[in-house]
Amino acid sequence: MAKSDRETAYININWFCPLSPAKTDIAHYSSRILKQLCEYAKIRLWTDQNKWDSAIERIGTVCYKNQLKWAGLNNDGVAVYHIGNNPDYHTWIWRISTIHPGIVVLHDYHLHHLFGGIFKSEGNSREYYKIMQYYYGLQGINAAQDFWKDKVTTEYMSEHFPLAEYALKNALGVVVHNNYSFKKIAPKNRWPVALLPLPYQPCIELETVTQLLHNRLQTAHDECRLITFGYLGPNRRIASILEALAQLRSRFRFLLDIYGQVWDAELLEKKIAELNLQQQVTIHGYVEEKRLSEALNRAHLAFNLRYPTMGEASGTQLRIWDHALPSLVTRIGWYAELPSDVVCFVRPENEINDIISALKRFIEDPHCFMAMGQHGKKYLEKWHDPKDYARSLAAFVKEVYARRNMTTAFDLAVRAAAEISIWTDNVDDAQFIRCSSAIYDLFKIAT
Amino acid sequence: MSNLRIVIATVQVPFVHGGAEIHAEELRAALCRAGHDVDIVFIPFKWYPPRRILDCMLACRLFDLSESSGTKIDRLIGLRFPAYLIPHPHKTLWILHQHRAAYDMWDNQMGDLVHDPEGAVVRSSIMAADKAIIPEARAVYTNSGNVSARLKKYCDIDAPPLYHPPRNAEAFYTAPAKDYLFFPSRLWPVKRQSLVLEALAKVRESVVVYFAGEADSRSYEFELKNMAHKLGIDHRVRWLGLVSEKEKIELYAKAIGVLYPPIDEDYGYVTLEAMLAGKPVITCSDSGGVLEFVRHRETGLVAEATAVSLAQAIDELWQNREKAAKWGIAGRSYYQDCNITWQKVIEKLLI
Numbered sequence: 001m002a003k004s005d006r007e008t009a010y011i012n013i014n015w016f017c018p019l020s021p022a023k024t025d026i027a028h029y030s031s032r033i034l035k036q037l038c039e040y041a042k043i044r045l046w047t048d049q050n051k052w053d054s055a056i057e058r059i060g061t062v063c064y065k066n067q068l069k070w071a072g073l074n075n076d077g078v079a080v081y082h083i084g085n086n087p088d089y090h091t092w093i094w095r096i097s098t099i100h101p102g103i104v105v106l107h108d109y110h111l112h113h114l115f116g117g118i119f120k121s122e123g124n125s126r127e128y129y130k131i132m133q134y135y136y137g138l139q140g141i142n143a144a145q146d147f148w149k150d151k152v153t154t155e156y157m158s159e160h161f162p163l164a165e166y167a168l169k170n171a172l173g174v175v176v177h178n179n180y181s182f183k184k185i186a187p188k189n190r191w192p193v194a195l196l197p198l199p200y201q202p203c204i205e206l207e208t209v210t211q212l213l214h215n216r217l218q219t220a221h222d223e224c225r226l227i228t229f230g231y232l233g234p235n236r237r238i239a240s241i242l243e244a245l246a247q248l249r250s251r252f253r254f255l256l257d258i259y260g261q262v263w264d265a266e267l268l269e270k271k272i273a274e275l276n277l278q279q280q281v282t283i284h285g286y287v288e289e290k291r292l293s294e295a296l297n298r299a300h301l302a303f304n305l306r307y308p309t310m311g312e313a314s315g316t317q318l319r320i321w322d323h324a325l326p327s328l329v330t331r332i333g334w335y336a337e338l339p340s341d342v343v344c345f346v347r348p349e350n351e352i353n354d355i356i357s358a359l360k361r362f363i364e365d366p367h368c369f370m371a372m373g374q375h376g377k378k379y380l381e382k383w384h385d386p387k388d389y390a391r392s393l394a395a396f397v398k399e400v401y402a403r404r405n406m407t408t409a410f411d412l413a414v415r416a417a418a419e420i421s422i423w424t425d426n427v428d429d430a431q432f433i434r435c436s437s438a439i440y441d442l443f444k445i446a447t
Numbered sequence: 448m449s450n451l452r453i454v455i456a457t458v459q460v461p462f463v464h465g466g467a468e469i470h471a472e473e474l475r476a477a478l479c480r481a482g483h484d485v486d487i488v489f490i491p492f493k494w495y496p497p498r499r500i501l502d503c504m505l506a507c508r509l510f511d512l513s514e515s516s517g518t519k520i521d522r523l524i525g526l527r528f529p530a531y532l533i534p535h536p537h538k539t540l541w542i543l544h545q546h547r548a549a550y551d552m553w554d555n556q557m558g559d560l561v562h563d564p565e566g567a568v569v570r571s572s573i574m575a576a577d578k579a580i581i582p583e584a585r586a587v588y589t590n591s592g593n594v595s596a597r598l599k600k601y602c603d604i605d606a607p608p609l610y611h612p613p614r615n616a617e618a619f620y621t622a623p624a625k626d627y628l629f630f631p632s633r634l635w636p637v638k639r640q641s642l643v644l645e646a647l648a649k650v651r652e653s654v655v656v657y658f659a660g661e662a663d664s665r666s667y668e669f670e671l672k673n674m675a676h677k678l679g680i681d682h683r684v685r686w687l688g689l690v691s692e693k694e695k696i697e698l699y700a701k702a703i704g705v706l707y708p709p710i711d712e713d714y715g716y717v718t719l720e721a722m723l724a725g726k727p728v729i730t731c732s733d734s735g736g737v738l739e740f741v742r743h744r745e746t747g748l749v750a751e752a753t754a755v756s757l758a759q760a761i762d763e764l765w766q767n768r769e770k771a772a773k774w775g776i777a778g779r780s781y782y783q784d785c786n787i788t789w790q791k792v793i794e795k796l797l798i
Contacts (some may be wrong), residue, residue: 012637069562070561070563073564074563074564075554075565099564100564189640384539404567408571438509441508442575442576443572
């Protein structure tokens with residue numbers, strides 16, 4: 001883009017997102033995308049962190065959340081809020097998003113970990129019940145009561161009561177990273193929705209990939225290194241992986257490396273001991289990026305299972321592809337939409353057996369899995385380019401900004417409908433029609 | 448023109464009565480004198496939290512004032528936002544002002560909308576509605592050149608100003624000046640009584656200012672009185688509160704001059720009333736519609752909007768009584784030359 005074009009196309013963005021070195025992939029995503037996004041936008045980064053990677057300051061001004069003034073935001077383009085499941089990183093961002101309308105980038109669709117976490121930590125059952133009743137009726141409030149008494153897990157609540165709409169309450173527009181979320185949100189016709197594949201800047205050169213694949217094939221017959229990494233909550237299915245390994249006669253051929261934060265390390269170690277897998281499995285915990293990259297280069301096969309899914313697109317999967325590593329994924333959500341030549345599917349209802357047969361196939365035909373790794377790398381380069389993402393995101397932000405009074409029109413419609421519903425429940429009632437025409441008349445220029 | 452049934456549509460903030468309300472009443476009186484059947488429809492207006500503004504806008508769009516009790520309403524004259532959004536097949540607008548917090552007051556320290564987290568989206572909605580619906584009217588006028596300029600600047604809508612006389616214009620008279628300056632207006636930050644107090648703390652002469660008018664909020668009245676006390680100028684200030692029309696006219700008549708330094712006023716009856724009373728006006732260079740009438744050193748003084756500059760202007764007028772009287776006479780004759788009459792206004796509005 002020529003300089004003059006770029007200047008006229010500029011838009012101001014207030015970016016509310018965890019920043020590197022926060023231990024969340026959303027912070028990595030932020031670093032990947034911002035470098036590209038500042039080609040199209042002037043960016044102000046808001047944070048509640050005391051530390052951030054100083055390289056970020058070359059991209060935009062970093063402001064601590066206490067500096068926030070509404071007049072400043074009102075006069076400074078569009079707020080872009082990043083909402084994910086970790087309450088430690090996203091609670092403050094979500095709170096601001098409910099007050100000052102902006103664009104929400106929905107990193108997860110199933111957000112009960114976030115909202116359950118927020119309300120439980122505050123002990124605010126009253127508000128939690130109210131929200132669950134509003135979105136899910138009687139079923140919602142019954143489940144909420146069970147959840148509050150720890151009778152059901154967060155995973156269960158997340159699967160059945162995602163609360164994504166609650167996160168979008170005051171949104172001007174929504175960005176999602178997968179078709180799974182898009183199909184759930186777009187048909188509501190409530191917000192402009194953009195489906196943008198999660199961006200990733202490949203780090204591994206093509207020559208290195210050739211060497212990696214060669215090495216993997218050379219060593220696959222001796223021992224096969226399996227790897228899983230990231231934030232390892234119960235939905236990452238490590239227990240099932242261990243069960244499958246334990247049932248495998250040829251288990252001595254496999255070594256499993258576990259990197260990242262484990263939700264309950266003690267429980268996991270106990271399970272490993274019970275299954276007598278101490279020789280096969282090593283828990284490394286959270287390690288530096290460089291060490292993890294070396295481990296991914298050494299590995300032959302990755303596990304990136306989810307059940308239930310939080311409706312996310314997986315940054316972990318993009319990293320696996322960058323290393324041209326074959327992987328096993330659960331056939332669910334975003335993962336289920338992937339082509340069959342870039343991943344190996346595990347059915348959630350037949351999880352352990354599918355893992356066992358995949359590992360057997362690996363021993364029989366490692367070439368097939370190496371080809372999967374190569375395809376994955378190509379797929380990553382084709383669909384997850386940060387430049388494409390940044391260009392599309394900037395265009396979407398501009399479009400939403402131009403139509404931002406749609407949100408007030410919708411809010412007005414909801415409130416008016418609530419009033420009219422007091423005296424009629426007939427949606428064809430002339431009053432509803434007059435009201436909606438009046439709202440359209442009021443805002444037709446900008447919509 | 449034969450007898451018409453006319454509705455004047457405007458808004459009212461309960462318990463607040465000022466220039467805008469007088470404007471509607473005077474228009475009704477003028478139309479009645481011209482032989483028409485007229486009623487005023489007041490829409491209650493609340494501007495906070497900002498989404499309440501949208502409620503009022505929608506309510507206005509849902510009203511049907513095309514007829515009443517089975518009889519056609521021939522004309523609707525819309526005066527204030529959002530009442531001017533009310534639909535009517537034969538609507539004329541005479542805009543006193545738009546919702547200023549979304550326009551010229553957006554970046555002003557006294558604007559409230561910009562400080563609300565939803566300010567930007569509500570502002571955008573107000574602007575969209577104004578741009579879409581104001582042109583529905585058969586004719587659009589404003590009450591001053593200042594309001595016309597804003598309408599053009601923010602909404603790209605052309606609307607000529609229509610000046611009208613203040614209430615009881617014929618009752619104003621001039622009397623020998625006594626030792627005070629007169630500041631008649633609601634006590635309200637936009638009117639800037641506080642700036643006058645700051646200036647009074649800096650004047651060299653033993654100036655006395657009579658403030659007439661009620662406060663919209665009691666806390667602001669207290670704030671002003673407290674400020675005067677802290678500045679040590681209690682002896683220079685008289686708080687008259689609400690005065691009768693007769694008292695007001697007398698206070699104008701006997702003043703040395705009139706102080707009126709609001710922030711970007713739309714029109715400002717005070718200026719015209721001062722001229723009718725033959726009194727010079729001290730105003731500020733950012734006082735908007737007032738500047739359409741006050742000519743520096745011809746009909747008054749235009750100071751910078753600072754306490755020091757305003758204090759100098761006050762001292763100058765206080766010291767030069769002859770000049771003050773001369774500028775007052777010039778103001779009255781300027782007003783007469785402008786030929787500001789209700790007849791002209793009504794001819795335009797009922798086109």
